[in-house]
Amino acid sequence: MKYYYRDCLAYIFQTDSHLVCAPRSTFFSTVTNNTINNNVPVMSLKEQEFWANLFYFIREGYPHHAVEYAEKEQKKYSTDPLVKLHLAIALGNEGKLQDCIKHFSEIKENEEYALSCYVSLVTMSKRCKNYDSIAVKQYEAKIREIRRHASDMSLYYTALCLFLCQKYEKARDYCEKALKANLLCREILSLNGWIDLMSKDENLQKKAIRYFEDPSNDEEALNLQCLMGKAKYFQICNSVTSALDKINIAVVHFPTFLPALIEKMKLQLGAQDWDQAMDTSQRCLSIERTCVDAIVFQLLYLLCKTGDRNEGKRKVDELANSLDTSEPFSAEIYARNSRLFSTLCGREQTILQKLCKLAEKALSLAPTDSRYAVNMGRILVLQDRSKEAIRHFQMTLETSDSSVTGLQGIIQCQLVQGMLSEAGTQLEFLRELEPTIGKSAELSFLSAVLARKQGAPKQQVVNLLDEAFELHSKRCQNLQLGFDYFEALNVDFIVQLVKEYLYQAPQQPPASMWLPGACRRQE
Template identity: 35%
Template sequence: MDAQGLKTLINYYCQEKYFHHVLLAASEGMKRYGNDPVFRFYHAYGTLMEGKTQEALREFEATKSKQDVSLCSLIALIYTHKLSLNPDREAILELDARVKEQRKEAGQKTLYHAGLFLWHIGRHDKAREYIDRMMKIPNDSNEGQVLKAWLDITRGKEPYVKKALRCFEERLQEGNDLFALLGKVQCLEMRQNYSGALETVNQIIVNFPSFLPAFVKKMKLQLALQDWDQTVETAQRLLLQDNQNVEALRMLALYYLCREGDIEKATTKLENLGNALYTMEPQNAQLFYKITVAFSRTCGRNQLILQKIQTLLERAFSLTPQQPDIATELGCQMIFQGRVKEAWKWYKTAMALHETSVSAVTGLIRCQLIEGLFKDADQQLEFFNEIQQSMGKSPELIYLHAILAMKKNKRQEEVINLLNDVLDTHFSHLEDLPLGVEYFEKLNPDFLLEVITEYLNFCPVQPASLGQPLSPLLRRCTSVLETIVRTVPGLLQAVFLIAKVKYLSGDIDAAYNNLQRCLEHSPSYADAHLLMAQVYLSQEKFKLCSQSLELCLSYNFNVREYPLYHLIKAQSQKKMGEIAEAIKTLHMAMNLPGMRRIGVSSKSKYRKTEVDTSHRLSVFLELVEVHRLNGEQHEAAKVLQDAIHEFSGTSEELRVTIANADLALAQGDTERALSMLRNVTAEQPYFTEAKEKMADIYLKHRKEKMLYITCYREIAERMPNPRSFLLLGDAYMNIQEPEEAIVAYEQALNQNPKDGTLASKIGKALVKTHNYSKAITYYEAALKTGQQNYLCYDLAELLLKLKWYDKAEKVLQHSLAHEPGNELSALMEDGTFSKFFLAKVYSK
């Protein structure tokens, strides 16, 4: 590499803050081009940034007499003195006077190097001042214009970036300037033209094959284009040329962790990365710290990964023990490892270094909430409420407000609004960010999974039945989890939670597929086995349900302490008619530690306690049910009274109310059941469930059709979504009012025009009203919009009924020809097609 190439390499490493690399490149330059003082100057700068202040001062003293770097050496001496804990004020004043004096007489090169150095240390306005002064001196060199364009990029605003790009392109018309090419790449990247940037990087690789940062850029751009395969290939190619390349090793470690979910390989690569850091950047505390963040946020709190990260962070803190950010990050690591006491110590260390550090105080509040110190947390959050207005919203602080609101049993609506605000604020910080290290850090899947876990506390605990309105919270959870899984498909906790949300949404097949993916990847995943048992139970596959429970127990004997394990087992026994066994199983669950609320332990972790509350209640309610089925009404009533006492004032109280109404109904007391259900208002959870139960009582027990339909009308009025109108339509069909059903179904279809289920229901309702021609027109129009293919069968069945055999045959043959593998093939096998051809024979 020539002298200019080496100088560009140094500029690149200065901007990336790879200071040992600066030192190595400068040493190479001194070896090859000993007379060039620029390399000596940057050797001194690299030495300074590695913490060797006295040595750096001596080197700068030596370069201040060299013409081209005299001015930047004086500026560097001032900078070095100011970095000291006790700066030499006199020396600074004297050096400052000499800078002002030299600046007046400085030539073009001297001003250029002074401006360049000021840019590297972040004094952009001052750098611009020097470059403007330089450009007033007549000369043939374009390097001042190129540097000024880089300074324009640093401003970050689109008009300046556009102007800089124009400057780089003008310079490149005169020949391949490496510094200008890198600038062009940066501009295109900032304008999100990643393919254009990649093209320019390839140009650099062709013309400057030994310039390794071009491969780093290429790798990052391929990831921005979401091409993991090419990214990995470039990383491996880079390691063939430089087996200690920090960026390539980081990329491979992230690939195995985020994309593949291969903890073993990710751990090995992370270890290699740590070794490379110790070799290539041994004194770079900021790099040791910053390189850990993406891993800790995406590793699903895997202890192996967290241990490796902790080692790197401790190295960072030992290098700069005065850095509050590193202490805060160590606190965060302790939280991830469940070591709250140590986390507390680190957050206090950070606050001693920087009293108003928002991230340190946020961490401290988190510790207070985990330890049950709600009053202290409340006071801290109140204080930060005032500050937050000036510094902008923090998703972490809003989240802690939500947790505290839950702890104080605030209204569900208030907590959900806070959680919604958390997500809106969090995702606003991700706008326009390409896929890359910064995106992984800011997406922060670990934090999002915490938020989703809290949302699930307010979701129904049983899967939605067919036609039941889907909770908007489940839709929100699905949207967030799909974003995480698209970006970090290797994060199994996210895949598991998608399975859970799909299960609760009634999409059993999707839940099963996601669980299969979890268990293929991690056969010992106990929670996945438990959820798989629930999936099999919902499909009435009792043998497979039992097998899942046994597998779960074989991998993790502690599941016997989970109420959920006993609950699923009892539900399976109940469905198989083994009522006495189910009662025994549930009594075992009732005797587990933590099943009774004798005052919540201050040591309990809030996430676990909240999740367990719904499981605890489900055990109580299941025991009520099996006692009732066993004819033990008195026992059932007694357990229900225990549940009322145990869950009064909690978020689960309404489930007890609905169960109480079920028991009253089973005892024949419909009025008492209705009286309890009427108390559930539209603002509360389980409103739809309560209304559906009321409607069922009115229709089946009281034969009052008007009151039955009023319940569904109220659901649709209070929650005017497609599912509510679908329920209303179904209710009208149940009482033989197809005209009204069509109106309700059409309202649902207007909101969800691609729902084939709705189209089918409208068609059937039209047939019921004997409006055949309209039904045919309707089916044909729906099929043209690409609705589900089973509408073909509905249409063919109607045409058969009307004896339009040729037309029916065409509809079915057209469907089979276009989608031979679809569900119609199965329908043909069950005799429908035979019937169709038989009818055709008779017609002849």
């Protein structure tokens, strides 16, 4: 066995910086299933579902849901330090640093979990503005000490924590070291696959599938994490049918596994199968009545598919209640949903008023985050409350002197209020920054509005509108149909673009313009 591992290492790790994996048949062919079973513990379906739930909800940014789920199931796994490790990460991601440290302190004396605890404590501490630098230095010293003799599973747990903290490149380093120590551990292989899927490198994403294959070549083996990984891989590759095939296997064998149904619903939306996606969302809500993603889809269905704004108002209330129950401390989720639907509701004032409360909640949870101040300002602009909006945009300048989005919001309010000279000065400043920050659709649009109000030639205005439309269209080019697509699409922005184009349209069609007979005015 010793020589087998040495040969595998020589074959797989052909470069220092990246893992290059050979076909499975090359290096798994000499290993029997018994060898693999001795190295990798087999989990029951219920256990797989438990760990996959925790992994999914922390990864997808639902830490409070993960905490509640883990605490509910903790009686069954009360002696398992891995549960406490997940709990600590979820609490840290939720912003509850003291509770997070408490859970880490309970398991950091365990040799296999010590490294992951100290690495996570450094990561969590540095999220705070005024963290204890002396304590962090002590943690880092312990990391250097423990890392010299860390086992494969110790390295794996550290990579897992870093991954769930969205430190993907650092997670890769630890995961590759763990893989060098244990080539056949399915958990390590699967985590390496997830790290590649989260990478911005398309080449790594395309090769991630290799890590989700079963190293035992056992076709009957059912691994939930690998099924979910394969589904995500095919989704990234725009192969919706193949992704649905994998998800359906998970749904059949794990009928109460909510993440599989959520992903199935999103894939059906990506395939533009709205009605099937609606059915799946109902299944999600039958398992968990506060399932945020299911309610978000149903609101999307009402606003974009059926156009039922009256029912949409009720659904926004349901969404708000769901967020208050499922993720009451997540500023990002409140902000994301208010941002998405504020551009899709056609400026329906009742809906905007309800979404404004979500944006206010996000800002109250993270008052120093300029992104949430900008989001609040934009919703106020949609409500024709430009004087209040400008105060929120100005807040971003207090935290960052070069807040481009904040300045754009201020210019938009100045144009609404007829302050053309001030808007022109700010636009000129942003235009000078373009070589550094790049062009943006919003800046070109605001320039077009200012040019029109100042009486510039029509062609100049149209050229700026064309530029704004082209820049905006590029944002959606590589996005699949889904929540992110609709947010990037920003329907309200497109409507405002169309209105500006119409300002430049002639009042009457040119005399030489040919019209079909049916369209000609009958004398």
